Amino acid sequence: MELVSPAGNLEKLQYAWEYGADAAYIGLKNFSLRVKADNFFTDEYKTISALKAHYAQQGQPKKLLCALNISFHNDDLKAFLAEADYFKLYPIDAFIIQDIGMVSVLRKHFPHIPLHLSTQANCINYEAVRVYRDLGFKRIVLGREASIADIAEIKAHVPEMELECFVHGAMCIAYSGRCLISAYLTGRSANAGACTHSCRWDYSLLSKQNTTSADSDREEDFPLVVEEKERPGEYFPVEEGEGYTALFSSKDLCMIDYLADMQKAGADALKIEGRMKSLYYTALVTRAYRKRLDALQGKITEAEAEPFVQELYNTAHRAFGTGFYFSKDDANKTTRGESKSPYFMAGTIGKQISANRYEFIAMNKITVGMPLEYIGPDICAVEDIAYTLLDPETEEHREWVCHGHPCLIETAIPLRSGFIVRSRGSIT
Template identity: 40%
Template structure:
């Protein structure tokens, strides 16, 4: 559909001077970093092996950071490192050396929540920007001004900020603002979960969240009876599904015009532990939407294909979080949800021979002749076909591509490019 702007919206756009936002993508490892940038990210955020909130991700060594920074700079992108734990005393030794190394590597910014890390970074990493983490739950312009006065270069607002609050902050404080526009939402306030600590002794604010809100729960008559209760003591009747405290995922692909007009400087996608397929698909959809609006904001058209692409990477039902109203019972998942049709990353295009029409593809998940697959890529590759004959690199026919990272050749019905993804419906 075409988006028509009201007079008030046009005036607001002019007042804030329409500027293209940064598209910031997650990168759980070096390969995901490259895919995020190839598929349209202006910047990526990664985790090191200390001081970050995703201890279970494939976090970066210093050498991998150097490779990532070199790749990003070659493609005009930036790299941020999450150092956003709330530190205990035992976390402080070695902090200065760690931050100094990030500075030497050429990291553009660190995402930080703890004042101790902020103050240490000012001395140890003077060339690295300070981006205040969403963990600080910053939601008003006076708090944003406080952090600006403390030397912070950018504030990542709490996920609880509304669109109106964002606009007020931008009107009052001249500082970069970053907001999450896509990905998982936390049932706790700005991710300050204590359930994970209580149930599993894994500290969610030191990188150990066990996602206890996603578990399935039963209700019993009383706490005293819990250990000896029989099935008949449950308040959930037999045959009914256990419930969760799981929030629906955030998706703002339908509201790119409002986000850009609000003055937000950086659009952040959640998901350092998500798959390459998720990163490439979601980043590419938002890249297209942002570019289309910036080319012609007065005749912007929301395309169904962008919504379809987001659906192919969705893990849960989607909503708009806190941007336009307060989430209620309809924004949580209490029973097993209806998931969108899932897709697998089946193969990565390495080479394409235009004369023969054959592509060299690196297998990522099992596929075989007769299956329908879909190709997509950052250069607008997008088509479906049935897999025909496949061959190994020596030209021997195969009945399936079943070995991890196996290289096969197959004929493709349209031209493809290096780094295009082949996916299949699960």
């Protein structure tokens, strides 16, 4: 099975590939459902092309998938056509789309690049898969409402179609991610790439007797309302019915323990959510699934994979669940609270300067004596308290370093470019 990881910018793309992704999906400016991600622009295609060539030469070919998964308005379509020649500079292996109108556009301007159907199209049955196959799609990213049994049945009916399934990350309280909560509360539409993650805000449930100024019509129709912590005095209706209450924040999806079930059902690719997540998240989650897949394929043992799998719990996440794969009851269980990690990312390792000196690219403040841990694609976590921080020009010892300050780190622990440096605790 192919492992597909998120890449919100060029640096995250590099880490996704380096930490084990077979493919990474990116967005291009203005045409992706993650407009707050950095996405890709200017001449970054040159670096990406060189990076792909490097992995190919190493016998580890990587794929670049491009998400054009917004719902295109007429102006969006015109803007895309105006930039089509620029997009042709990227070494794109497939486009991910939901808007059916883009099929003919991409076929005309990118005739040799395969099409993948976005999960936003909520394709969850074999007849729909056949229709998309006949339209020219190579792969379906199934709607997240599809169960393990659904995947197996679809694969049995349309075996020639590639099926990609989400296995990790945030889920939406919406059908295949087609959410209107953000647009309703803030005017920023998730379907145009501007989701505010309103489903994860801090709400209080109130009855009309406990409100101070709720609209009377709303009170009559909805005896219960919610008030968001940062918006006191604004009340939004809560709909209740037999066996349900329409509220809000879902668990995070985690299928790391069920990859054999996904394989047996016929999944061709496993997808990690999170183009807006951190570099640290991208690397550790990708690495965990890479190691578990390697164990499933007999390349390493389960015991060798397990320490890397446990690192999932050291990333920021909400309570984990299995979504709709085994029972919708699990998907319907909500959670609350912030997603936190017991660690903060101190920085990354750049070029090797000498036998035991390396460029240290600080992202947060650390002081000498603070225990650090080094993480690599095949190094789970190695602690270091005997390091030295140096000024790169004078080689004088430093007592601290933070983002924007050039620095070298001297250590007896062998490192290499691309390693992550973290420390336990909160950012200072």
